[in-house]
Amino acid sequence: MSLDALFDPRSVAVVGASANPAKWGYWLASGALAGRRRRTVHLVNQRGGALDGVPFLPDLGAVPTPPEHVVVAVPPPQVRSVVVDGLAAGARCFTVITSGGSDPAEERELAALVTAHGGRLLGPNCMGVVDTTTELRLSWGDFPAGSVGLVSQSGSLALEIGRLLARAGQGFSRFVSLGNQRDIDAADALDALIGHEGTRVVAAYIEDFRDGRRLARTLTAAYAAGKPVLLLTLGRSAASGRAAASHTGALVSARAVVAAVCRDAGALLTESAGELADTAVLLAAAGERIGRLPIPRTDRAGGRPAPPRPLRVSVVGDSGGQGALAADALVSRGLDVPVLDEPTRIAVAAHLAGRAGGGNPVDLAGAGEADLRNYARIARALLEAGDTDATVLTGYFGDYATANPAQAGLECGVARELGEAARKAGRVLVVHTMARDTPALAVLREHGVPVYERIEQAATALAHAARLPCTPPQPPAALPRRSPGRRVADGAYESVRELLAAHGLAFPVAEFVTTADGAADAARRRTGYPLALKAMGLAHKSEAGGVALGIADEAALRAAFARMGAATGATRYAVERMAVHPYSxxxxxxxxxxxxxxxxxxxxxxxxxxxxxxxxxxxxxxxxxxxxxxxxxxxxxxxxxxxxxxxxxxxxxxxxxxxxxxxxxxxxxxxxxxxxxxxxxxxxxxxxxxxxxxxxxxxxxxxxxxxx
Structure with missing residues (x-):
């Protein structure tokens, strides 16, 4: 079902509105009123009152026109009655902020009630929803406008990401707080972001993946739509907390599964809110150029894929130290800072003074102070040459007008030239600067050049962007129906061997026995020598003395059988033909x-x-x-x-x-x-x-x- 009523309703009713800034109802009501140029807003509080000249109505029955979207911020015992009243009034969407007091069964029943009437429910226990493109702000806190869509199971984390984006001149197109996901879940919200014109980058913080395969299909669809997805999650789950019952259990963690799904779906798994925000800034500013980077990812020569070629980066620094540190940060994250081709070195050196050379990193050695236009000239030479995929400018640029206001116009003009050079070349330009919030940096951002306060932010964002696949990923295969054959009775070797053999796996010739005489007979009739003897019923037989290999004759077999019985107490054994292959x-x-x-x-x-x-x-x-x-x-x-x-x-x-x-x-x-x-x-x-x-x-x- 469509989520239009969630993001752009024709009318909103906030139940539990308040005039007290210390209460959630105040922020929900004031946020709703901020969008009243676009939609009708009703405020409901049974105790009466008003906010910004809008009187509070006693209940939803008093609302003069049907509210399309109802926000519920009332005590838990009142939630159901508010939803019932909302459905009677014609509401199509409910955002339930209220947390606590309801058990999961009651929440599921509430969601079923809403969906049975053709509606949708966000929450309960959520922070709300924001769409800056439709002037919808139904949440607590500040959400800067931008082109990043965020779906999150943590409201506070969303606020942190929002502040990090704002410092970099970016913000949210949409924000969805998932809450307990009794109806609208992560996949629903992400689907809505994929088709949203105002969203260029999709971000998500998810703790509970629910239907992971459906989510994987959504991530694949996002890549196909040109919307890169940045995912942040925990490293724990019910699965990872369970004691491993096998080597497989020990080697497959919940986070490793998520990482594999992201890899195969074309999404990027990040480690922190900072990494997510930094990468989102880069992808939102220059995502189209990154998608066009000519990075060959595979080489089928010899039948084996070659490792992907690292993203090649040229570095321009105001000093040798800054350039070298930038190069170290890039290389340590798997990127390449290559030697420039001779024509590129000559083109760059033409704008440098004295003995400064055109190596990589490029040391400006005062060329910027001599003429600010040299920043644009050198960056243009690197971007147009084509020996690198991206260029990083690190140092002082953007701060000249702070010390000398007379240079403001020139510095902004150079910033404009830098952005135009990157756009024309179709390559990525990233700026790291000690400046903050200057007019020149605003110009850079307006022209699609991401700006960072620390070089490690720029390097990490580039490294993440370089992991985007070049070929469209395939959605996960659908699970076939369960085999009509009989269920596996136990996990013992005999049962599993029979199951896998029926599916085409080859096993050595074997026979299962209980006595030494039976083992000797099996060797004569079935396996021959050399053979392997293995005790059944033990979890780790190698350590317990439950396996013997390369048994050459019957005497050795009987001796091994006796030793194994004494060491393990096993009552059943496998006698198997030894499998020996060179170069295996x-x-x-x-x-x-x-x-x-x-x-x-x-x-x-x-x-x-x-x-x-x-x-x-x-x-x-x-x-x-x-x-x-x-x-x-x-x-x-x-x-x-x-x-x-x-x-x-x-x-x-x-x-x-x-x-x-x-x-x-x-x-x-x-x-x-x-x-x-x-x-x-x-x-x-x-x-x-x-x-x-x-x-x-x-x-x-x-x-x-x-x-x-």
């Missing part, structure tokens, strides 16, 4: 069910050192073979798979198929909270699962065979 690599592959995002696939370097390496890649299940292959090649140690130092490369297609089969099994069996193969032995001839186990939902860890 052990991987770990797992799927963990995330409460928000559903099944999440993890692949990484495996075996007993899986947690030590912590070299993993994540994606939402199910997978396509192409996506599975990309995950494998994104590992830090992917060179081990493609032929490290002359080794034979593994069969990547077989490895990818194994990942797809594992993901498919997990998707079709949601009764499994975790499903894991470790190790998955990949080699030039295929992929072989050497161990597997699962964890049923609501259960403790089930017995699994040890990794080897």
């Amino acid at each position: 690599v052990e991987l770990i592959a797992g799927v963990r069910y995330d409460p928000a995002f559903g099944p999440v696939v993890m692949v990484g370097l495996g075996g007993v050192t899986a947690e030590l390496h912590a070299d993993t890649a994540l994606a939402l299940a199910p997978l396509t073979p192409g996506r599975a292959r990309e995950l494998l090649l994104s590992l830090r140690h992917a060179a081990l798979l493609t032929g490290w130092r002359g080794a034979q490369p593994v069969d990547l297609d077989a490895a990818a198929d194994a990942l797809c089969a594992l993901a498919r099994a997990a998707v079709e069996h949601p009764e499994l909270a975790e499903l894991e193969v470790n190790p998955l032995l990949v080699h030039s001839g295929g992929a072989l699962a050497l161990d597997a186990h699962g964890v049923l939902r609501g259960r403790q860890v089930y017995g699994r065979s040890a990794v080897r």
Whole structure:
């Protein structure tokens, strides 16, 4: 359903309005009155009174015309009756500020009542909504106008972000405080920002992802619409607080899942309110130019994607020290400050005095003081040359008129030239300056040049922007219906092995036994020698002495069986044919069910050192073979798979198929909270699962065979 009544209603009624500035009702009422040129405003308070010449009405029944949007700021026991009255009066949208007093069931019932009448509900327990493009201010606090749309589960954090944006000459197009999300949730609010003409950058602080896959589709849609999304979240969730029942559980954190979703959807995950605001300023000012940066992200030569080329940055500093520190800040964040091409060095040096050279960083060495126009000349030479993607000007520019007001006109003119040079070249220009709130800085911002007070802000914003993908991301695949086959009874190796084999995973020949005689018979009939003996029913058998490898004959098998029985007390064992392949690599592959995002696939370097390496890649299940292959090649140690130092490369297609089969099994069996193969032995001839186990939902860890 449309959210037009939320952001641009024809009429608003504030129930709980107040003339006391210490009360929420005052800020909601005064904010509503600020937009009365655009809409009708009614103020309701059963005790009477007035604000700014507008009398308070006793209840919604006294409102002369139907209020399209009702803001509810009354004590908890009165909320339901106000909503009922609002629906009777014809309201289509409710923003419920009230917090406390209502249990979740009552809140859900309230939302159901509103939606059953074709309406929408924001909250309860929210801070309100602001749309600076429609003069709607239904919240407490100041919200500077700008082109950043924010959806937040924290009102105070929104105020902080707003102040940071304001200091940089930016602000909000829209702000939505989600509250308890009983109806309008993060995906709804973000969808509304994507289609909003006044919003250039979308930002969100989300703690509770609810339907994570729907949100992932929204993030993908935002990228497709040219609206970059900046996400800020916590590093904790119910999933991450649960004790890990497997290697997969230990290696897949809630934040890692969010990071993977953002990567695949084209969104940027930030670490703080400051990072979010700084990056939003850059993207709002120069987002179109950043989207056109010619940064080749992949090179398919040899069948393996090359790492993305770093964003190349040229630096112009008023002093050698400032330029060098700027270069250090950029390089430490993964950006490149390259040597300039000879023609560019010559073009830059033409505007420098004395022995100053045209290196990178460029040291102005007084050229700016000699003639302010040199700032524009040198920046233009760098922007038009094309050997770098962005230029950072660091130092004093913007502050000359503070010391000498006679230079105000000239400095503003140079600022205008800088902005025009960046626009004409189609490249990014960023200014770091010790000045603050001067006319020249205002001119820079008007011409799409972001300005920062600290060089690390500029460097971080550029580094985040450089992570935007060049190719449109694909929305997550829909989850297929559950398999009509039988549910997995337990997570033990036998059961999981049978399940995965049915989905196409290959395992060594094996037989499960309870006695030493049975083991010897299995070796004669099925596996041959050498073989592996593994005790069933233990969580970590390697440490407990529950695995023996390379058993060469029956005598060694019986001896191993006796030792293992004494050490583990196991009553059931697996006798497996040894799998030995030259140039093989052990991987770990797992799927963990995330409460928000559903099944999440993890692949990484495996075996007993899986947690030590912590070299993993994540994606939402199910997978396509192409996506599975990309995950494998994104590992830090992917060179081990493609032929490290002359080794034979593994069969990547077989490895990818194994990942797809594992993901498919997990998707079709949601009764499994975790499903894991470790190790998955990949080699030039295929992929072989050497161990597997699962964890049923609501259960403790089930017995699994040890990794080897």
